[in-house]
Amino acid sequence: MVKTKTVYVCQQCGYESPKWLGKCPDCGTWNSMSEEEKKEKPSTKYTDILIKSNPQSIVNIKSGNIERYDTGIEELNRVLGGGLVKGSLTLISGDPGIGKSTLLLQTASNIAEKYGIVLYISGEESEEQIKIRADRLNITSKNLYILSETNLEIVERHIEDIKPSFVIIDSVQTMYIDTMSSAPGSVSQVRECSNHMMRVAKNNNIPFFIVAHVTKQGELAGPRVLEHMVDTVLSFEGERTEEIRILRSVKNRFGTTSEIGVFEMRDKGLIQISDPSRLFLEDASFNAEGSAVIGIMEGTRPILVEIQALVTETKMVNPRRTVVGIDTSRLNLILAVLEKKLRLPFYKYDVYVNVVGGLNIDGTFADLGMAVALISSINAKEIKLEKLxxxxxxxxxGEIRPIASCDRLVKEAAKLGFKNVLIPKKNKLSINGENINIIAPSTLKESLHNIF
Structure with a gap:
């Protein structure tokens, strides 16, 4: 007989407690404990369990080729690792209004035209609302089926009936299972719904795209177990007031997590950008005070972006440090090096640093460019070299250390018409045959004499 007991579950991390707590002991979140009913099944002896699987030596297991769907969007294929893997679960998250539903509707239309029936399940919008968006995107595929439903068991029946080649769930927080007494979006419902979808996807070899909500801090709402269960986690980034959108892979069992896809939001939907460097540098202020063009690597793609710095005198005891697109600790490290090695008094100045275009930069590619922009702003000097x-x-x-893939960044700069590049001295040995002026200092002091 199944017994039922009441437990309190944290809606952020899934921690369970027999009594209500004001603060979750696991994740430290306040007022996140919610009352739920938990069903306990009687324990089963291991002698009563039917064992259907046996351990195998790894050398006897065949590694078959992964079958992928072409989504019809090259930028999405790049982030997924070459296409959509059959039987996989892909989780996509992003701020409200960023364009998640638009991207998925365009993907659904492309797959429906190539591979057959696609089922788009929405728990937040009616069929008529989705049709209005489809008309705006000029989507008319007969193989694209729309269903407004939140009961996951009913959804599974429809999947068994029409046998789609691709399924989209928008969103997982609206889905529920009747056997669970908790409300949709709770930890228990999200966990059970995810297990349910994973079983359907793997058994029927159908790829699933699952939309997830985010919190005010930009993190996935709900339990972290959701991220562990799915095969791929995608993050759709950007500002709703800006046109540029960045699709980034956070987790990918079938490819790398370092690739990004660049899109531009238009009236007719998302337009993929195959050459993002030209887009990011479209309005670049070359040779302006406090501005520098830097090169970064996003996966296998070299990208050139503009970084701007503004240094202003402050009357406050603690000067302000504001950065957009770069880690604050990295800025503090560069400022400390400039104060120590070049005797620049940043301690009495407010510092603002911005990466133009809304791109977030990881790693150390931007170190030297950020230092040059800061020196240019505090000294009120422009870079004298043209298109650097x-x-x-x-x-x-104070030394300038080499970085990986420098030769590819130099080739990208030459392709875009740059006349000068400032790179580490040790990287110059790997640059061959480029029609561009290469400046390769070994220290910060040496680099200043070449560009100011």
Whole structure:
């Protein structure tokens, strides 16, 4: 007989407690404990369990080729690792209004035209609302089926009836299972619904796209187990007031997590950008005070972006440090090196740093370019070299350290018409045959004499 007991579950991390707590002991979130009913099944002895699987040696297991669907969107294929894997679960998240539903509707239309029936399940919008968006995107595929439903068991019956080649769930927080007494979006419902969808996807070899809500901090809402269960986690980034959108892979069992896809939001939907460097540099202010063009690597793709710095005198005891697109700790490290090695008094200035275009930069590619932009702003001097691209890591002793894939960044700069590049001295040995002026200093002081 199944017994039922009441437990309190944290809606952020899934921690369970027999009594209500004001603060979750696991994740530290306040007022996140919610009352739920938990059913306990009687324990089963291991002698009563029917064992259907046996351990195998890894050398006897065949590694078959992964079958993928072409989504019809090259930028999405790039982030997924070459296409949509059959039987996979892909979770996509992003701020409200960023364009998740638009991207999925365009993907659904492309797959429906190539591979057959696609089922788009929405728990937030009616069929008529989705049709209005489809008309705006000029989507008329007969193989694209729309269903407004939140009961996952009913959804599974429809999947068994029409046997789609691709399924989209928008969103997982609206789905529920009748056997669970908790409300949709709770930890228990999200966990059970995810298990349910994973079983359907794997058994029927159908790829699933699942939309998830995000919190005010930009993190996935609900339990973290959701991210662990799915095969791929995608993050759709950007500002609703801006046109540029960045699709980034956070987790991918079938490819790398370092690739990004670049899109531009238009009236007719999302337009993929195959050459993002030209887009990011479209309105670049070359040779302006406090501005520098840097090169970064996003996966296998070299991208050139503009970084801007503004240094203003402050009357406050603690000067302000504001950054957009770069880690604050990295800025503080560069400022410390500039104060120590170049005797620049940043301690009495407010510092603002921005990566133009809304791109978030990881790693050390932007170190030297950020340092040059800061020096240019505090000294009120413009870079004297025409169309200069800067790349390099700055060490704590003031040396310029080499970075990976520097030759590809130089080729990208030459392709875009840049005339000068500032790179680490050790990277110059790998640059061959480029019709561009290469400046390769070994220290920060040496680089200043070449560009100011």
């Amino acid at each position: 691209m800067i790349v390099g890591e700055v060490g704590l002793t």
